[in-house]
Amino acid sequence: MSADPAARAGYRDHPPRIGFFTDTSICIGCKACEVACKEWNAVPEDGLSLTGMSYDNTVGLGASTWRHVAFVEQPARPGEGLRWLMASDVCKHCTEAACLDVCPTGALFRTEFGTVVVQDDVCNGCGYCVPACPFGVIGRREQDGQAHKCTLCYDRLGAGLEPACAKACPTDSIQFGPLDELRERAQLRVQDLRAAGQDQARLYLNDPDDGIGGGGAFFLLLDEPEVYGLPPDPVVTTRDLPGKWRHAARAAAGLAATVIALGLGRRK
Amino acid sequence: MRGRSGTGWRQALAGLAVRTGPDAPSPGRRTVPVPVRRDGSGRPRHRRGEQPMVPEAEFSSYYGRPVIKEPVWEPADVAGYLFTGGLAGASSVLAAGAQLSGYRQLARVGKIGALGAISLSVAALVHDLGRPERFGNMLRVFKPSSPLSVGSWLLTGYGPMAGAAAVSEVTGLLPGAGLAATLGAGLLGPGVATYTAALICDTAVPAWHAGYREMPYVFAGSAASAAGGLGLLAVHPADAEPARRLAVLGAAVELVAKRQLLARLGSLAEPYEAGTTGTILRLAEFLTAGALAGAVLGRNSRFVSALSGASLVAASAMTRFGIFEAGMASARDPKYTIVPQRARSGGNE
Numbered sequence: 001m002s003a004d005p006a007a008r009a010g011y012r013d014h015p016p017r018i019g020f021f022t023d024t025s026i027c028i029g030c031k032a033c034e035v036a037c038k039e040w041n042a043v044p045e046d047g048l049s050l051t052g053m054s055y056d057n058t059v060g061l062g063a064s065t066w067r068h069v070a071f072v073e074q075p076a077r078p079g080e081g082l083r084w085l086m087a088s089d090v091c092k093h094c095t096e097a098a099c100l101d102v103c104p105t106g107a108l109f110r111t112e113f114g115t116v117v118v119q120d121d122v123c124n125g126c127g128y129c130v131p132a133c134p135f136g137v138i139g140r141r142e143q144d145g146q147a148h149k150c151t152l153c154y155d156r157l158g159a160g161l162e163p164a165c166a167k168a169c170p171t172d173s174i175q176f177g178p179l180d181e182l183r184e185r186a187q188l189r190v191q192d193l194r195a196a197g198q199d200q201a202r203l204y205l206n207d208p209d210d211g212i213g214g215g216g217a218f219f220l221l222l223d224e225p226e227v228y229g230l231p232p233d234p235v236v237t238t239r240d241l242p243g244k245w246r247h248a249a250r251a252a253a254g255l256a257a258t259v260i261a262l263g264l265g266r267r268k
Numbered sequence: 269m270r271g272r273s274g275t276g277w278r279q280a281l282a283g284l285a286v287r288t289g290p291d292a293p294s295p296g297r298r299t300v301p302v303p304v305r306r307d308g309s310g311r312p313r314h315r316r317g318e319q320p321m322v323p324e325a326e327f328s329s330y331y332g333r334p335v336i337k338e339p340v341w342e343p344a345d346v347a348g349y350l351f352t353g354g355l356a357g358a359s360s361v362l363a364a365g366a367q368l369s370g371y372r373q374l375a376r377v378g379k380i381g382a383l384g385a386i387s388l389s390v391a392a393l394v395h396d397l398g399r400p401e402r403f404g405n406m407l408r409v410f411k412p413s414s415p416l417s418v419g420s421w422l423l424t425g426y427g428p429m430a431g432a433a434a435v436s437e438v439t440g441l442l443p444g445a446g447l448a449a450t451l452g453a454g455l456l457g458p459g460v461a462t463y464t465a466a467l468i469c470d471t472a473v474p475a476w477h478a479g480y481r482e483m484p485y486v487f488a489g490s491a492a493s494a495a496g497g498l499g500l501l502a503v504h505p506a507d508a509e510p511a512r513r514l515a516v517l518g519a520a521v522e523l524v525a526k527r528q529l530l531a532r533l534g535s536l537a538e539p540y541e542a543g544t545t546g547t548i549l550r551l552a553e554f555l556t557a558g559a560l561a562g563a564v565l566g567r568n569s570r571f572v573s574a575l576s577g578a579s580l581v582a583a584s585a586m587t588r589f590g591i592f593e594a595g596m597a598s599a600r601d602p603k604y605t606i607v608p609q610r611a612r613s614g615g616n617e
Binding site for chain 2 (some may be wrong): 133146
């Protein structure tokens with residue numbers, strides 16, 4: 001599978017693939033990314049409640065939440081008390097994107113930047129993308145019946161601006177830029193952290209050989225992905241679609257062949 | 269690339285501790301074997317309600333929240349769409365077979381049943397859209413990567429043929445075109461009955477996706493038994509021999525394929541076996557088996573045949589609802605997403 005999804009989608013002379021590198025080791029949990037995203041993209045309010053999940057009252061990504069800051073409180077090393085992990089989650093803009101593959105209308109499309117975006121005027125709200133996403137990112141909004149998710153600020157990219165969340169992030173936990181550069185930078189950062197004794201530091205979705213062909217948005221985590229609500233080994237569901245079609249076709253052929261059995265013992 | 273073939277995750281779900289290896293547990297997390305931690309906070313959570321059918325594998329999650337989103341589909345709409353689509357497709361096969369072998373009355377029931385069922389199926393599909401008025405956008409593109417796109421085009425070809433076959437049958441107009449439509453619908457009907465299996469399995473829903481090899485045969489069998497059942501219900505057994513054969517064949521395939529599906533799923537079969545869903549699916553299996561016997565042994569009895577037929581139709585509907593609900597349950601519980609993935613990636617990051 002080509003590592004250049006924009007070229008695969010038919011773009012020629014397209015800009016370099018861009019993405020996010022979210023370095024959770026320097027996230028301070030301020031939620032400025034959540035607010036900036038809501039403001040810029042005019043994403044509606046989606047519930048105001050207290051969850052009791054540390055400082056997280058946002059709960060998770062969805063149709064009306066395109067950035068979500070997770071808060072994990074866990075015991076630290078013996079004698080060190082509590083460790084507080086914070087991480088800003090976002091659409092992964094997968095190289096092999098299940099939501100885009102299964103969308104029957106073409107509302108979801110690949111941009112020239114290699115990102116994945118929903119066209120609001122095309123989506124008919126069939127909801128197929130929702131359970132197709134291995135990360136539970138995309139959702140269907142009650143108010144308009146359509147699917148919505150992070151666009152990686154497609155409108156801002158077109159104007160040469162960085163996405164609202166990255167712009168607002170005070171610690172540069174959210175870094176934006178050409179994906180190749182981000183991957184190099186992330187590699188150096190994880191090496192530094194490990195050298196400094198953070199032996200749990202690891203990169204997540206940075207590998208083009210993983211189950212989604214690598215994320216356009218990838219992460220530096222300080223614990224296993226599932227601790228942050230992320231799947232440990234996601235695989236795009238359409239990877240074995242040929243097998244699914246093969247079995248469906250065989251079953252259909254079997255059903256069609258029963259006509260022969262039905263036709264036996266023909267009446268006068 | 270890591271190996272993904274294996275049976276490893278099944279064993280893991282069956283109760284092996286997943287967090288093994290030197291770098292698996294973070295400090296302080298591994299020291300408490302029981303009760304199992306189910307959230308990222310490190311607090312133990314006790315499982316409420318019924319006892320799990322397998323010992324809980326140890327795993328972490330974010331406050332017990334699901335990793336994937338459960339489908340936004342309404343059960344009545346989408347499970348109904350699976351059932352009526354199957355009934356329609358297989359009824360068209362029955363109608364074609366009956367017509368070719370001279371069972372006029374049965375062919376008539378098949379054609380009318382197919383039109384009725386496919387109308388309900390499409391209505392359910394449209395009703396479940398967030399923007400029903402944009403249903404036409406389904407035909408904006410043709411995408412083999414989307415079973416719903418392929419299915420929409422299949423329905424576009426099949427629906428009018430099923431309709432023409434039924435209208436010609438009832439009115440007696442254009443018998444030649446009616447025969448062509450009957451055969452055409454009979455040809456596309458099997459696709460209509462099975463593409464929905466590819467559709468639900470082509471998601472991240474664990475209990476559906478892991479069963480993609482068997483699901484189409486379950487759907488084909490369930491569709492055939494429902495269509496045969498409808499024939500047995502509506503037509504005197506002396507005039508319904510093809511329906512009896514289709515019902516028996518379909519029911520047998522469905523029973524075997526469903527067993528194979530559950531065997532394949534291993535501990536991911538739990539959502540199919542637990543709670544109300546498990547009861548519904550067991551009842552459906554019981555009804556199907558009983559109706560199978562009734563259709564064979566009661567072939568000379570109008571009453572027994574009709575009862576068997578009605579049972580098969582009901583069992584097919586219950587099977588689809590059960591499969592739908594099992595998928596929903598497997599999406600809601602992070603265990604079914606995380607444990608198999610953790611096991612296949614060898615416990616390492």
